[in-house]
Amino acid sequence: xxxxxxxxxxxxxxxxxxxxxxxxxxxxxxxxxxxxxxxxxxxxxxxxxxxxxxxxxxxxxxxxxxxxxxxxxxxxxxxxxxxxxxxxxxxxxxxxxxxxxxxxxxxxxxxxxxxxxxxxxxxxxxxxxxxxxxxxxxxxxxxxxxxxxxxxxxxxxxxxxxxxxxxxxxxxxxxxxxxxxxxxxxxxxxxxxxxxxxxxxxxxxxxxxxxxxxxxxxxxxxxxxxxxxxxxxxxxxxxxxxxxxxxxxxxxxxxxxxxxxxxxxxxxxxxxxxxxxxxxxxxxxxxxxxxxxxxxxxxxxxxxxxxxxxxxxxxxxxxxxxxxxxxxxxxxxxxxxxxxxxxxxxxxxxxxxxxxxxxxxxxxxxxxxxxxxxxxxxxxxxxxxxxxxxxxxxxxxxxxxxxxxxxxxxxxxxxxxxxxxxxxxxxxxxxxxxxxxxxxxxxx
Amino acid sequence: xxxxxxxxxxxxxxxxxxxxxxxxxxxxxxxxxxxxxxxxxxxxxxxxxxxxxxxxxxxxxxxxxxxxxxxxxxxxxxxxxxxxxxxxxxxxxxxxxxxxxxxxxxxxxxxxxxxxxxxxxxxxxxxxxxxxxxxxxxxxxxxxxxxxxxxxxxxxxxxxxxxxxxxxxxxxxxxxxxxxxxxxxxxxxxxxxxxxxxxxxxxxxxxxxxxxxxxxxxxxxxxxxxxxxxxxxxxxxxxxxxxxxxxxxxxxxxxxxxxxxxxxxxxxxxxxxxxxxxxxxxxxxxxxxxxxxxxxxxxxxxxxxxxxxxxxxxxxxxxxxxxx
Numbered sequence: 001x002x003x004x005x006x007x008x009x010x011x012x013x014x015x016x017x018x019x020x021x022x023x024x025x026x027x028x029x030x031x032x033x034x035x036x037x038x039x040x041x042x043x044x045x046x047x048x049x050x051x052x053x054x055x056x057x058x059x060x061x062x063x064x065x066x067x068x069x070x071x072x073x074x075x076x077x078x079x080x081x082x083x084x085x086x087x088x089x090x091x092x093x094x095x096x097x098x099x100x101x102x103x104x105x106x107x108x109x110x111x112x113x114x115x116x117x118x119x120x121x122x123x124x125x126x127x128x129x130x131x132x133x134x135x136x137x138x139x140x141x142x143x144x145x146x147x148x149x150x151x152x153x154x155x156x157x158x159x160x161x162x163x164x165x166x167x168x169x170x171x172x173x174x175x176x177x178x179x180x181x182x183x184x185x186x187x188x189x190x191x192x193x194x195x196x197x198x199x200x201x202x203x204x205x206x207x208x209x210x211x212x213x214x215x216x217x218x219x220x221x222x223x224x225x226x227x228x229x230x231x232x233x234x235x236x237x238x239x240x241x242x243x244x245x246x247x248x249x250x251x252x253x254x255x256x257x258x259x260x261x262x263x264x265x266x267x268x269x270x271x272x273x274x275x276x277x278x279x280x281x282x283x284x285x286x287x288x289x290x291x292x293x294x295x296x297x298x299x300x301x302x303x304x305x306x307x308x309x310x311x312x313x314x315x316x317x318x319x320x321x322x323x324x325x326x327x328x329x330x331x332x333x334x335x336x337x338x339x340x341x342x343x344x345x346x347x348x349x350x351x352x353x354x355x356x357x358x359x360x361x362x363x364x365x366x367x368x369x370x371x372x373x374x375x376x377x378x379x380x381x382x383x384x385x386x387x388x389x390x391x392x393x394x395x396x397x398x399x400x401x402x403x404x405x406x407x408x409x410x411x412x413x414x415x416x417x418x419x420x421x422x423x424x425x426x427x428x429x430x431x432x433x434x435x436x437x438x439x440x441x442x443x444x
Numbered sequence: 445x446x447x448x449x450x451x452x453x454x455x456x457x458x459x460x461x462x463x464x465x466x467x468x469x470x471x472x473x474x475x476x477x478x479x480x481x482x483x484x485x486x487x488x489x490x491x492x493x494x495x496x497x498x499x500x501x502x503x504x505x506x507x508x509x510x511x512x513x514x515x516x517x518x519x520x521x522x523x524x525x526x527x528x529x530x531x532x533x534x535x536x537x538x539x540x541x542x543x544x545x546x547x548x549x550x551x552x553x554x555x556x557x558x559x560x561x562x563x564x565x566x567x568x569x570x571x572x573x574x575x576x577x578x579x580x581x582x583x584x585x586x587x588x589x590x591x592x593x594x595x596x597x598x599x600x601x602x603x604x605x606x607x608x609x610x611x612x613x614x615x616x617x618x619x620x621x622x623x624x625x626x627x628x629x630x631x632x633x634x635x636x637x638x639x640x641x642x643x644x645x646x647x648x649x650x651x652x653x654x655x656x657x658x659x660x661x662x663x664x665x666x667x668x669x670x671x672x673x674x675x676x677x678x679x680x681x682x683x684x685x686x687x688x689x690x691x692x693x694x695x696x697x698x699x700x701x702x703x704x705x706x707x708x709x710x711x712x713x714x715x716x717x718x719x720x721x722x723x724x725x726x727x728x729x730x731x732x733x734x735x736x737x738x739x740x741x742x743x744x745x746x747x748x749x750x751x752x753x754x755x756x757x758x759x760x761x762x763x764x765x766x767x768x
Contacts, residue, residue: 199649200463202563202587202625269445270564314542316562318585 002044002416003027005037009049009377013056014350015366024054026373029416034369047411047418049377055349057089057374057412059356059365060330061254061302062232064323065122068109069098074307074394076110080119082327082392084420087376087409088303090357090364091120094178095127096154102127102138104146111147119419121374123149123360125178128166134158137166140173149360150230152178156214164221171227176361180232181214181239182278191318193279197264203318206279208236215239219246226250230359233304235259235278237288244297252359253297255289256304257333258324262286262399272313272320273399276304290341293351300356301337303330307395325395328386331378332405339406345380373416382408448570456756458570458579461588462629470633473594474601476751477744483520484746493754494523497554503582504530504560509718510582510592513742514557517749526553541565542572549574554757556580563587578756580749586620592717593626595748597634599741600672603713607634611709613666614657615642615698616676616725619649619687623717624676632656642666643698646687663698668707675700675716678725691724701727705735713737 194205306323
């Protein structure tokens with residue numbers, strides 16, 4: 001077993017309020033000491049982390065791996081590797097795969113393939129209803145035993161009686177419900193925020209109320225059923241206000257990194273890389289999302305990673321597939337947010353480490369002694385420009401191409417093993433694709 | 445949209461949208477169209493300006509009159525014209541837009557006239573087309589229909605002369621109308637004194653005031669003292685999505701009748717992009733009446749489309765430069 005020391009880095013662990021230049025020692029996949037090594041410890045591997053920041057591996061609440069069902073967009077191997085290359089060591093995937101994650105078989109397939117990939121740890125969300133159709137409950141208890149960390153609707157459940165029963169049953173299974181608040185009717189043909197830009201471009205809009213109506217319904221049902229709920233990807237200022245006013249309930253919320261940086265105006269002349277759901281909204285919404293984060297009503301920033309093949313974005317705007325490939329920008333945007341909002345690193349990193357881990361009920365996202373050694377090491381002063389070549393995900397659909405960032409991951413450890421280091425990994429990009437093929441051979 | 449439709453000298457390379465085009469460019473189009481009006485009045489209705497050029501009509505959405513006027517315009521400029529009927533071709537076989545584009549490029553055309561149901565389609569094609577091909581937007585979803593706007597401007601100038609003192613009302617389904625959007629941009633750029641949009645709340649987008657128009661939900665108030673009334677066609681599909689209760693009620697409140705027209709300026713003209721729905725948005729006596737310039741619009745459409753084709757293919761540049 002590797003015994004490893006990370007030496008001389010600025011160690012930031014929001015969970016244990018630690019921010020100081022020190023060493024970390026790992027053995028048997030766990031962190032055994034922070035600071036001085038135990039007397040009998042001798043490292044088999046040392047990482048020089050001087051001038052680097054050592055933080056917990058990132059926890060990402062929403063990553064579409066695209067497998068099973070859309071392997072031309074991404075695979076478990078390609079996307080968990082991309083996650084690792086970006087310091088993300090734990091991720092949660094929504095159930096809208098094909099087939100849907102509504103049986104233990106699919107949940108297990110995902111986890112087995114992720115285990116085989118030996119990259120970021122994958123925790124699936126199960127569908128709240130069979131086939132996400134909003135008609136019959138899934139076997140939530142058995143799905144939980146099969147490793148599902150929560151349940152999610154993805155699409156709105158139209159029948160309120162079924163929705164309310166599903167929430168009650170999830171509470172009965174002690175599972176967190178992950179809710180995507182979107183009215184099934186309002187703006188259903190829209191592809192963009194209803195506002196100035198939708199008028200200008202002649203695109204059908206999705207009004208703010210499409211989100212807030214559903215949040216209102218969800219909140220009333222959460223109160224009634226006493227379920228623990230998490231609101232995924234808030235996009236409106238009004239939505240943040242509603243969450244703020246409902247703090248007596250067991251609720252949490254997240255926001256995607258792109259909603260913190262982009263608005264409807266970034267769509268410019270039909271830039272389909274900005275086609276995303278929920279849509280990019282008004283500047284006031286973006287400001288409110290940032291404030292919601294600062295005030296603690298939004299606890300997590302996620303990548304909302306949705307990789308696509310080139311063709312999916314190669315059409316007139318409304319005909320393109322929504323979604324942004326986000327793994328490669330989660331940490332860079334988070335670091336940039338710290339600068340723009342004048343926040344300390346220890347605070348901003350909590351939104352991508354132990355706070356999302358808490359939402360998932362996982363003992364992850366921390367560097368406390370005794371925890372699993374999932375660690376991200378990055379060079380905070382390295383400036384770089386994002387291009388298709390710097391992206392690790394198979395999907396290169398990013399509106400941030402050409403953006404300049406400061407701070408880049410140099411090493412990622414999962415379970416005490418170095419799974420990524422920038423010194424060699426970038427030259428390994430081709431190898432990733434080869435091993436995708438070799439995995440296919442393996443599974444046959 | 446100017447980044448894509450103007451070349452580095454500020455000349456029209458494509459014609460995608462009115463939004464962003466400067467007044468000078470709009471006036472150039474009107475003046476060029478003026479010089480083409482006479483072609484249609486001669487015994488031999490041909491000018492050799494686009495001889496040897498090939499123009500392809502790519503209509504992904506059904507249209508008879510726009511397609512026909514483009515065809516006629518191209519033929520009067522001596523171009524060869526191909527009509528590509530998309531509904532019976534490969535798009536229904538699953539070929540994507542880019543692949544189709546590459547195939548059509550391989551046929552060495554000089555210009556594509558595009559109508560498509562998706563907003564931004566003409567812009568998208570202009571982004572990806574080979575550099576020697578010009579794109580003209582013949583209507584993209586609910587975005588713009590720039591040649592319609594220019595023929596409307598031509599007709600207004602023909603009847604009213606100067607734009608600056610005019611009060612103009614656009615009446616009907618503003619929400620779903622590409623004609624309304626293009627006309628709003630054109631009229632604002634040409635500097636009319638007042639621009640109103642009139643219609644029920646379900647057919648007027650929230651926040652349209654940002655484009656510099658005033659909103660009226662009462663037809664009589666909206667038409668008071670206006671010099672130009674631009675009626676929009678009401679699509680019957682609008683009844684299905686609960687935007688309106690019935691044609692009957694729509695006509696009752698928003699149909700243009702002789703009676704309601706009395707509140708407008710005595711010399712007011714009535715326009716309509718066609719095809720008109722008699723008894724839905726306009727009364728027959730108005731459509732056929734002395735204030736109606738609807739058929740003038742159709743004839744002007746040919747000259748305006750000739751102008752835009754000639755300008756985007758570069759054959760009119762010398763004359764425009766001379767004027768500058």
